[in-house]
Amino acid sequence: MKDSVRVQDAPVELERDLFLRVLLRELSGTLEDVVGLAEASGYISVVGGAMGERFNAEYRRALSVDILTRDQVRDVLVDLKRRIQGDFYVMEEHEDRVVLGNRACPFGKLVEGRPSLCMMTSNVFGSIAAQNLGYARVDIQESIASGHAGCRIVVNLTPNAGTGPNAREYFRIEE
Amino acid sequence: MSEGSKSDAGHGLDFLPDPVLVMTLDGRVIETNAAAKALFGAKLAGGSPADLLADEPEDYRRFLRNASSTTAPRPGKLAFHTDDGPRRFMLQAARSKQGSPNVQVILRLLQQGTDRFAMLDRRVKALDADLHDKLHKNAAMQEALRQKQVLLRELQHRVKNNIQLIMSLTKISASGHDSPEVCAVVETLRGRLQAMAAAQEALYQADEVETVMAQAFLEGVVRTAARASGAAHEVSFSLEDAELSSNEAHCLALIANELITNAAKHGMRNAQGQILVTFANDGGEYRFQVADDGPGISDKAVSRSSGLALVRGLCRQIGGRLDINGDKGTVCTVRFRADSHDVAKE
Ligand SMILES: Nc1ncnc2c1ncn2[C@@H]1O[C@H](COP(=O)(O)OP(=O)(O)OP(=O)(O)O)[C@@H](O)[C@H]1O
Ligand SMILES: [Mg+2]
Numbered sequence: 001m002k003d004s005v006r007v008q009d010a011p012v013e014l015e016r017d018l019f020l021r022v023l024l025r026e027l028s029g030t031l032e033d034v035v036g037l038a039e040a041s042g043y044i045s046v047v048g049g050a051m052g053e054r055f056n057a058e059y060r061r062a063l064s065v066d067i068l069t070r071d072q073v074r075d076v077l078v079d080l081k082r083r084i085q086g087d088f089y090v091m092e093e094h095e096d097r098v099v100l101g102n103r104a105c106p107f108g109k110l111v112e113g114r115p116s117l118c119m120m121t122s123n124v125f126g127s128i129a130a131q132n133l134g135y136a137r138v139d140i141q142e143s144i145a146s147g148h149a150g151c152r153i154v155v156n157l158t159p160n161a162g163t164g165p166n167a168r169e170y171f172r173i174e175e
Numbered sequence: 176m177s178e179g180s181k182s183d184a185g186h187g188l189d190f191l192p193d194p195v196l197v198m199t200l201d202g203r204v205i206e207t208n209a210a211a212k213a214l215f216g217a218k219l220a221g222g223s224p225a226d227l228l229a230d231e232p233e234d235y236r237r238f239l240r241n242a243s244s245t246t247a248p249r250p251g252k253l254a255f256h257t258d259d260g261p262r263r264f265m266l267q268a269a270r271s272k273q274g275s276p277n278v279q280v281i282l283r284l285l286q287q288g289t290d291r292f293a294m295l296d297r298r299v300k301a302l303d304a305d306l307h308d309k310l311h312k313n314a315a316m317q318e319a320l321r322q323k324q325v326l327l328r329e330l331q332h333r334v335k336n337n338i339q340l341i342m343s344l345t346k347i348s349a350s351g352h353d354s355p356e357v358c359a360v361v362e363t364l365r366g367r368l369q370a371m372a373a374a375q376e377a378l379y380q381a382d383e384v385e386t387v388m389a390q391a392f393l394e395g396v397v398r399t400a401a402r403a404s405g406a407a408h409e410v411s412f413s414l415e416d417a418e419l420s421s422n423e424a425h426c427l428a429l430i431a432n433e434l435i436t437n438a439a440k441h442g443m444r445n446a447q448g449q450i451l452v453t454f455a456n457d458g459g460e461y462r463f464q465v466a467d468d469g470p471g472i473s474d475k476a477v478s479r480s481s482g483l484a485l486v487r488g489l490c491r492q493i494g495g496r497l498d499i500n501g502d503k504g505t506v507c508t509v510r511f512r513a514d515s516h517d518v519a520k521e
Contacts, residue, residue: 034295039250041247042247042248042249042250042267043250045245045247045249046241046249046250046251049241049244049245049249050241126244126245127244130244168245168246168247169245169246169270170244170245171244171245171246171270171278172244173240173241173243173244174240174243
């Protein structure tokens with residue numbers, strides 16, 4: 001008789017983080033199938049917006065400031081992604097925009113073919129930038145989710161420039 | 176555009192089939208399109224948010240504030256007063272680009288019934304009901320089947336008990352008669368009833384309600400018959416396995432009893448000899464054989480038989496035949512095919 005592997009010792013790739021990423025992948029895939037990419041992105045946006053507000057409040061509290069400066073916003077965007085195992089970095093910095101690059105998605109390989117999940121980044125970035133600087137237009141020009149080697153994300157900080165097809169505009173929520 | 180104006184000059188939304196409302200962050204309507212006017216009518220005239228919005232002010236204000244954070248549409252739900260009472264609408268909301276200095280939010284109401292979620296919902300509900308129905312029927316059928324099996328087992332149990340009852344009745348009837356004829360009749364009857372009881376018992380104990388495994392079953396039958404005819408030490412057996420139907424099991428038990436009794440009774444020399452019982456399964460072709468090394472059997476003896484006549488009758492019941500060879504000892508062979516072959520023919 002063959003030695004049987006105990007269930008507890010079976011070589012199954014599964015732990016909490018992977019479980020949650022698979023869950024998100026299936027959930028977003030289901031949404032994309034059922035309501036279409038545009039509306040699925042809408043739902044992810046609602047979640048992303050709420051998460052952006054939450055993290056914005058967290059960073060403000062941790063840094064003991066009422067509002068983040070432009071430099072702090074830039075650093076927070078990179079730091080936030082680093083903490084969840086993304087690999088974001090500042091590619092370019094201009095008067096009116098910051099261009100961020102990314103070599104590793106926090107969702108890992110599970111993001112491939114799930115562009116609606118990019119709305120998480122767009123909304124979290126947009127929300128944090130707009131809450132502190134008044135306005136942000138986030139343009140995800142390249143993304144791992146849609147098959148690029150890395151992501152290229154332009155965060156525009158002034159409203160006057162032309163809007164690209166994947167750009168989304170964010171504003172400070174008036175109290 | 177002046178604040179509070181309800182002119183349609185702003186966005187030019189009349190061409191949209193869905194009701195569209197442009198609101199301030201506190202829920203005042205600034206602009207509407209034709210579809211919205213048709214839907215809400217007089218409710219739009221008052222100018223107070225509470226005339227139109229059915230949610231708590233805190234709730235719709237939070238929704239509007241969140242929607243005002245981006246010009247990309249976000250989905251949500253709000254309740255509105257309509258002529259038919261309050262109604263919740265799925266909607267898409269986004270910040271208007273024209274809203275300066277006052278922030279404006281555009282709401283596009285998705286008509287109930289045309290919104291894709293509602294359609295999907297209905298579809299899922301229909302499928303759900305279908306599935307539920309099927310599962311329900313399936314469960315009912317399984318339950319009915321289970322009940323039948325319980326009843327069948329109960330029946331088999333009772334038949335077995337009745338056979339035992341008959342056995343004790345014959346014993347009681349025979350007691351007081353010590354003539355050898357009566358004793359012989361009772362002994363024969365007991366042997367036959369015992370064989371039937373064994374078959375019944377096997378059916379009743381088996382996992383399957385309607386079949387019996389030949390090997391274990393025949394071993395029990397052979398041992399009982401050998402012991403009853405005082406030949407426990409002379410009988411040896413070689414039994415292969417097969418799945419027997421309840422009919423086959425009953426007949427084969429009686430056949431084994433008759434042939435083993437005969438071998439013990441007629442096939443010994445000075446109460447000495449060997450009896451070999453064989454059951455072979457050649458892919459659904461069954462062969463049951465009882466062989467002794469006694470004096471053999473004459474054709475004349477066969478013709479005035481009673482036990483052997485019973486064996487022939489039983490053979491007919493299972494579509495088998497009996498061959499007797501009395502040249503060297505007596506070899507009685509019963510051949511028949513597995514029941515399923517017969518069933519398939521029908
Ligand atoms: N194994 C055997 N060896 C020798 N003779 C046999 C054998 N089996 C049967 N016979 C002969 O065949 C006759 C018929 O057998 P059968 O079983 O029909 O009747 P029985 O055994 O005499 O009576 P019953 O079986 O009704 O008690 C027997 O009387 C016996 O002479
Ligand atoms: Mg006999």
